[in-house]
Amino acid sequence: MTLPQTPSFRLDGKRALVVGGASGIGLGCAVALADAGAEVAVAARNGARVGKVVDEMTAAGLNALPMVMDVAEVAATEATVLAEGPFDVLVNAAGFAIHAPAVETEEADFDAVSNINFKGAYFLTRAVAKGLIAAGKPGSLINISSQMAHVGGNDRAVYCATKFAVEGFTKAMAIEWGKQGIRVNTICPTFIRTPLTEVTFSDPDKVAWLLSKIKLGRAGEVSDIMGPVVYLASDAAAMMTGTHMLIDGGWTAD
Known part of the structure; x- marks a missing residue:
């Protein structure tokens, strides 16, 4: 009898690009991928913050390099990615929210x-x-989406719409690039404690509301995303594409 072998969760020899990697969820993803053996390009708009993160990761023995990138600048982003790639793994943790009632939505927002x-x-x-297609390489492309890509939320019509859109193009791209071995998936977190969510967690009423929705009875931590992102990036998830991982503590279970 030959026992099955567990697929590797290691990322040795892989190059990863983590956008929004200078803080919060993105930083956690960058550290997790580097700890699993990848060379990680940490990208964000704030070059000084990126440099500090890379210095700290390097001092910790992790393989990291800095990259300044604003995903809203489409042409510049593509030029940088094609010049610096190919990247075996993408984690896009860049995100933005302006919450307001739908009837008060400003076009600029x-x-x-x-x-x-x-x-x-x-x-x-x-x-x-x-970049991967030109190089004839497979890869794992991961967008940090949200539980709000699967439910609605007060004052979140625009945010929900954008995250539902991410889920849609994830499925379409996965179909299109599957034969090239390029996997496309999303991670959909609940409320995670980060510097950007301090405003929410400083409001007792909002904390009570979100804890009433999370069946595990606690808010998410950055560490809750680190294992799933390594899994999706690795060969252990070789059969996963065009889908999502809900890291929501049971929010969407009912």
């Missing part, structure tokens, strides 16, 4: 959120895929 969460994510994913 709609465009600002869409340009990062939807348009920017679409063309970033496409750029990394183009």
Whole structure:
């Protein structure tokens, strides 16, 4: 009898691009991928912050390099990705939200959120895929979506719309690039404690509301995303494409 072998979760020899990697969920993903053996390009708009993160990762013995990128600048993003790639793994954690009642949505706010969460994510994913296709390589492309890509939320019509859109193009791209061995998936977190969510977690009423929705009875932590992102990036998830991982503590279970 020959026992089956567990697929490797290691990423040695892989090159990963983590956009929005200078803080919060993106930083956690960058550290997790590097800890699994990948060389990680940490990208964000704030070059000084990126440099600090890369210095700290390097000091910790992780393989990281800095990259300045604004996904809302589509042409510049594609040029950078094609010049610096190909990347075996993409994690796009760049995101933006302006919450307001739908009847009060300003066009400028709609465009600002869409340009990062939807348009920017679409063309970033496409750029990394183009590099892989040109090099004849497989890859794993991961967009950090949201549980709000599967449910609605008060004051979140625009945000929900952009995240639903990400789920849509994820499925279409997965179909299109499957034969090239390029997998496309999303991770959909619940509320995660990060510097960007401090405003929410400082409001007792909002905390009570979100804890009433999360069946595990606690908010998410960055560490809750680190294992799933390594899994999706690795050969252990070789049969996963065109789908999502809900890291929501049971929010969407009912």
